[in-house]
Amino acid sequence: MQTQSENRCYGGTQGVYSHSSEATGTEMTFGLYLPPDAADGPVPLLWFLSGLTCTHENAMTKAGAQALASEAGIAVCFPDTSPRGDDVADDDAFDLGKGAGFYVNATEEPWHPHYQMWDYVAEELPALLAKEFPIDPDRQAISGHSMGGHGALTLAMGLPGRFRSVSAFAPICNPTESDWGTKQFGAYLGPDRLSWAKHDATMMMRETGLDAPLLIDTGTDDQFADLLKTEALAHAIAERRQEAQIRLQKGYDHSYFFISTFMPDHVAFHAEALWS
Amino acid sequence: MQTQSENRCYGGTQGVYSHSSEATGTEMTFGLYLPPDAADGPVPLLWFLSGLTCTHENAMTKAGAQALASEAGIAVCFPDTSPRGDDVADDDAFDLGKGAGFYVNATEEPWHPHYQMWDYVAEELPALLAKEFPIDPDRQAISGHSMGGHGALTLAMGLPGRFRSVSAFAPICNPTESDWGTKQFGAYLGPDRLSWAKHDATMMMRETGLDAPLLIDTGTDDQFADLLKTEALAHAIAERRQEAQIRLQKGYDHSYFFISTFMPDHVAFHAEALWS
Structure with a gap:
């Protein structure tokens, strides 16, 4: 693992690190914020998975997570959203x-040779963090935005017992019924829709639910509302009687201005679960 | 004036606007955050001037100013750092x-035809904001980072009575004695050093001082410490008995992680002056 940069931030350290990934077969880069408390021993870890077009950097610089994470004594990891490199398959479309x-x-x-992001985020990167940093693997939480909200929800439901709390900002909720989902699942997973089901938060909520408290914020003026299909997940949550807060925030859109506005609430929500 | 974008943010609106500038003879773009209180009438205005290589966008998305500005009921304006356009002179160097x-x-x-940034920030843009937005021109404060900290300090001392409070993050303090200054002043203002003096915060502090409280934060690990010459301004401030806080922040560097860490202190500092 190589240190790309480390910056003092709210009394802790915002680092950027790269490593050779077995899962993706590429060099991967991630951001990790360590709060001041990490100097005294292992701290809980909050994952923040980013959305389409993002790298590890966007949320790390624009979501405003570090302020409250510092106070709450929580580390925050910002993984990349895909493998990178000249020999990695790509498409002209941004999505x-x-x-x-x-x-x-x-x-x-x-896509098969490098696009193994589930294994990377679910297995390889957590193991690396636990080995290299003062992180307590028994206290993890997860959040994300848009495609990353989809990631947070599906990882949490697909890995029971892993996360103590789960949240999402404007998540893609029902990708098997959305152009943000059918196109990508068709490409990455092939035409068999059975293989898609374990990557659809709404279907997973209907089938198995979530063993942790859940907070979702989505703006009423989100320009991608039709693609997110928040209504499908809200229906599934209510039907299941899942412990959850679904907040439709008046006037907010899909941007980082929306994310940063509600980030304090999300970090506080996770802090309560991680420290109880 | 054209609206480029408006995003709901902390209950207010983060807007980006462009207009044809008489001062620069170009189209100029700026960011303006209006807090929720602006819906009820004019609010005070905090200027944030950015550093080298930045546009209006960097601080607007990475400095974390909106959270506390929303609470404090203060608008924040993020001007661009230079004229833009194909017919605007440029240099290969970033500085x-x-x-x-x-x-x-x-x-x-x-440089003369378009590089009129003093007039733009000191006169034209304030007049435009007062005309187009619910801004109280009698309650203004100013801050900035690096080159923008230099701008904040020199504008404040060059325009007595204009600003109720002044702050800076890692400002260029003594440009007439720094490679961040002599090169640019030589190019923009010519070889006559007399014309440089009214753009050097340390010289202005020695000569006239500042009619408002001042807060300066600079990191002890700032990678550009030798170029900033904080020691020269600190000397001048102490010698003058200027009301000021100069804080050397242990372990912090020149980045937005440093800025965002101390932004809450700066907005609170300005809020106290603007609302008293």
Whole structure:
């Protein structure tokens, strides 16, 4: 693992690190914020998975997570959203290929060799963090935005017992019924829709639910509302009687201005679960 | 004036606007955050001037000013750092030309026609804001980072009575004695050092001082410490018995992670002056 940069931030350290990934077969880069408390021993870890077109950097610089994470004594990891490199398959569209890994393990060509983002985020990166940093692997929480909200929800439901709390900002809720989902799952996973089901938060909520408290914020003026299908997940949550807060925030859109506005609430929500 | 974008943010609106500038003879773009209180009438205005290579966008998305500005009921304006456009003179170096206006009115060719950033920030843009937005021109404060900290300090001392409070993050303090200054002043203002003096915060502090409280934060690990010359301004402030806080922040560098860490303190500092 190589240190790309480390900056003092709210009394802790915002680092950027790269490493050779077995899962993706590429060099991967991630951001990790360590709060001041990490100097005294292992701290809980909050994952923040980013959306389409993002790298590890966008949320790290624009979401405003560090302020409250510092106070709450929580580390925050910002993974990349896809493999990178000249030999990694890509597409001209912004929502397929690089920057659009959708947190799945691709089974289809040309994506299969490197697009193994589920394994990377679910297994390889957590193991690396626990080995290299003062992180307590027994206290993890997860959040994300848009495609990353989809990632947070599906990882949390797909890995029971892993996360103590789960949240999402404007998540893609029902990708098997959305152009943000069918296109990518078709490419990465092939035409068999059975393989898609374990990557659809609404279907997973209907089938198995979530073993942790859940907070979702989505703006009423989100320009991608039709693609997110918040209503489908809200229906499934209510039907299941899942412990959850779904907040439709008046006038907010899909941007980082929306995310940063409600980030304090999300970090406080996770802090309560991680420290109880 | 054209609206480029408006995003709901902390209950207010983060807007980006463009207009045809008489001062620069170009189209100029700026960011303006209006807090929720602006819906009920004019609010105070905090200027944030950015550093080398920045546009209006960097601080607007990465400095974290909106959270506390929303609470404090203060608007925040993020101007661009230079004129832009194909017919605007430029230089290959990152610290001259576009993104590096240094908040002066250039007298020399090829810079003179468009590089009139002092007039733009001191006169034209404030008049536009007062006309187009619910801003109270009698309650203004100013801050900035690096080259923008230099701008904040020199504008404040050059325009007595204009600002109720002044702050800066890692400002260029003594440009007439720094490679971040002599190069640019030589290009924009010519070889006569007399014309440079009214753009050097340390010289102005020695000569006239500041009619408002001042807060300066600079990191002890700032990678550009030798160029900033904080020690010269600190000396001048102490010698003058200027009301000021100069804080050397242990372990912090020159980045937006440093800025965002101390932004809450700066907005609170300005709020106290603007609302008293």
